[in-house]
Amino acid sequence: MTTKTNKELQALAQQFRINVIKTLNDKGTGHWGGSSSVAEILTYLYFRQMNIKPEQPDWADRDRLILSKGHASPMLYAILEEKGYLPEGTLSSFREINSTLQGHPCMNKTPGVEMSTGALGHGLSVGLGMSLMAARNENPFKTYVIVGEGCLNEGQSWEAIMAAGKFAPKDLVLLVDYNKVQLDGHSKDIMPLDPLADKFRSFNWNVAGKTYNGHDVDEIEKSFKWLSKQNEGPCVIIYDTTKGKGVDFTEDTHTWHGAPVSDDHLKDALPQLKSVLSKWEDE
Amino acid sequence: MENIAMRDAFGAALVEIGKTNDKLMVLDADVSSSTKTGLFGKAYPDRFFNMGVAEANMVDVAAGMATVGYRPVVSAFAIFLALKATDQIRNVVCYNNLNVIIGGGYSGLSDSFDGASHQSITDIAIMRAFPNLTVLCPADANDVEAALRQALEIDGPVYIRMCRNPGPVLDKNPLTIGKADTLVEGDDVTIGACGLTVPMALEAAALLAEKGVKAEVLDMASIKPLDREAVLASVEKTGCFLSVEEHSIHGGLGGAVSELLAKNKPVPMDFVGVEDCFTESGPYDLLMEKYGISSSAIIEKAQALVASKS
Numbered sequence: 001m002t003t004k005t006n007k008e009l010q011a012l013a014q015q016f017r018i019n020v021i022k023t024l025n026d027k028g029t030g031h032w033g034g035s036s037s038v039a040e041i042l043t044y045l046y047f048r049q050m051n052i053k054p055e056q057p058d059w060a061d062r063d064r065l066i067l068s069k070g071h072a073s074p075m076l077y078a079i080l081e082e083k084g085y086l087p088e089g090t091l092s093s094f095r096e097i098n099s100t101l102q103g104h105p106c107m108n109k110t111p112g113v114e115m116s117t118g119a120l121g122h123g124l125s126v127g128l129g130m131s132l133m134a135a136r137n138e139n140p141f142k143t144y145v146i147v148g149e150g151c152l153n154e155g156q157s158w159e160a161i162m163a164a165g166k167f168a169p170k171d172l173v174l175l176v177d178y179n180k181v182q183l184d185g186h187s188k189d190i191m192p193l194d195p196l197a198d199k200f201r202s203f204n205w206n207v208a209g210k211t212y213n214g215h216d217v218d219e220i221e222k223s224f225k226w227l228s229k230q231n232e233g234p235c236v237i238i239y240d241t242t243k244g245k246g247v248d249f250t251e252d253t254h255t256w257h258g259a260p261v262s263d264d265h266l267k268d269a270l271p272q273l274k275s276v277l278s279k280w281e282d283e
Numbered sequence: 284m285e286n287i288a289m290r291d292a293f294g295a296a297l298v299e300i301g302k303t304n305d306k307l308m309v310l311d312a313d314v315s316s317s318t319k320t321g322l323f324g325k326a327y328p329d330r331f332f333n334m335g336v337a338e339a340n341m342v343d344v345a346a347g348m349a350t351v352g353y354r355p356v357v358s359a360f361a362i363f364l365a366l367k368a369t370d371q372i373r374n375v376v377c378y379n380n381l382n383v384i385i386g387g388g389y390s391g392l393s394d395s396f397d398g399a400s401h402q403s404i405t406d407i408a409i410m411r412a413f414p415n416l417t418v419l420c421p422a423d424a425n426d427v428e429a430a431l432r433q434a435l436e437i438d439g440p441v442y443i444r445m446c447r448n449p450g451p452v453l454d455k456n457p458l459t460i461g462k463a464d465t466l467v468e469g470d471d472v473t474i475g476a477c478g479l480t481v482p483m484a485l486e487a488a489a490l491l492a493e494k495g496v497k498a499e500v501l502d503m504a505s506i507k508p509l510d511r512e513a514v515l516a517s518v519e520k521t522g523c524f525l526s527v528e529e530h531s532i533h534g535g536l537g538g539a540v541s542e543l544l545a546k547n548k549p550v551p552m553d554f555v556g557v558e559d560c561f562t563e564s565g566p567y568d569l570l571m572e573k574y575g576i577s578s579s580a581i582i583e584k585a586q587a588l589v590a591s592k593s
Contacts, residue, residue: 107379115350119374125340126375129347129355132332159340167332
């Protein structure tokens with residue numbers, strides 16, 4: 001497969017947004033805000049960064065990705081389908097009875113899902129376990145864990161951050177989808193996390209020197225260039241993102257954490273999403 | 284009879300198995316000198332992980348290790364595994380059916396002087412409610428090694444519940460997952476026991492025999508899967524069942540047997556265990572006596588059950 005350009009990745013991520021919002025409208029259930037927020041980060045990981053073989057999902061040396069913010073499952077599923085882990089059209093069975101696509105990711109039902117998530121706060125601990133064992137492999141793989149604010153509210157995440165600081169696995173990478181909105185409101189009102197980078201530093205993490213724009217593929221590329229130069233782990237990259245990105249009435253508001261997408265909403269949202277897609281495709 | 288603590292057997296078995304099984308990883312939550320996993324840590328420092336007092340993280344780290352093909356054993360006090368890591372055991376280890384062995388030490392009332400905060404009397408109820416989890420309550424030191432070796436051979440998670448204090452090494456078959464072992468045959472009353480209540484039940488059966496009551500004693504270390512056939516065959520003979528456990532009478536071994544018999548063969552039952560209350564500090568033997576877990580309590584309830592049949 002030819003390497004996609006940054007603009008092609010931007011377009012791809014935007015296409016995934018369209019696939020996801022159509023699915024959520026069709027099913028009347030699912031989390032739009034957090035899915036849209038993580039679109040470019042996930043797209044970059046699967047189409048540029050990770051060493052994976054979709055035709056062989058259990059390949060031992062594959063890089064691992066844990067979507068600890070499991071409610072963003074629709075975005076993960078859209079990507080897994082495009083990568084060939086899932087048969088074409090699988091996304092349309094999202095959250096249906098007997099579906100391979102559970103409301104939150106399930107590793108035993110969905111090929112390509114490395115860890116079942118949904119209850120927040122588990123992902124980093126699991127990723128730490130994976131990376132500690134990866135270090136024993138002849139070909140150490142990388143373990144990427146994606147968290148949002150909700151995960152970082154959980155005490156277990158801080159147990160894991162503390163333990164990762166102790167064991168310092170080189171190939172453990174935490175990616176924070178920092179959209180600053182959670183289910184009940186803005187994080188500054190619900191449970192503030194700032195100064196977040198300082199917290200990680202004080203737990204002996206290797207923290208990227210700046211916060212990257214998590215919707216700009218050029219910026220995401222820079223963040224992984226930073227990562228490629230690091231010899232000490234664990235590493236954390238914080239991405240500045242927008243919950244509900246791409247649709248004016250869903251951006252930066254908790255009301256679109258898990259609200260159903262009505263036909264009227266979709267009618268309003270699609271032209272917005274498609275016009276940005278056209279922009280990336282035309283460039 | 285020789286007395287050995289289950290934790291000593293656990294530590295020694297881990298070291299022995301570690302000689303040949305390089306996939307064995309051991310994690311402890313800052314109690315490795317108590318649970319004796321520290322012996323493994325000393326022998327194989329590169330395969331031992333002291334995770335600090337953070338049981339939730341420890342269980343999920345082990346789950347991550349299991350996904351990469353390793354066989355992690357997590358160790359801590361039973362109460363803290365069952366209560367502080369419930370979500371991790373349920374949502375990650377059991378839901379994904381991962382090969383994680385959960386070694387719960389200091390179970391029941393055995394952390395006697397530390398008091399109610401450390402006494403684990405609801406762990407069986409919690410653990411056996413989770414699909415995919417095998418729940419074992421060994422009766423002696425030999426059972427602990429047998430449980431560990433079998434747990435490492437099967438697919439899926441296993442909980443092994445261990446007493447803190449030295450107990451007798453019994454003249455019996457070692458634990459087999461899924462099997463109850465008939466230690467004494469009788470046809471008046473079935474006494475199903477697990478853990479350190481097994482020797483207690485044997486003592487009670489001997490005293491009952493002197494009173495002319497023929498008790499059948501089942502060692503029910505395998506609480507899940509429960510040996511349905513053995514229980515049903517025994518109550519077919521005896522017509523009543525008394526469960527004995529160092530646990531709340533709610534949801535433990537007695538609960539498991541009740542569910543089986545209520546559906547398949549309702550017979551009079553009674554339960555020896557901690558009533559619906561919190562316990563306290565004190566010497567182990569006095570605590571067990573005070574909270575109704577004793578051979579005299581077994582005898583009294585067994586006799587009442589037998590009488591209720593006529």
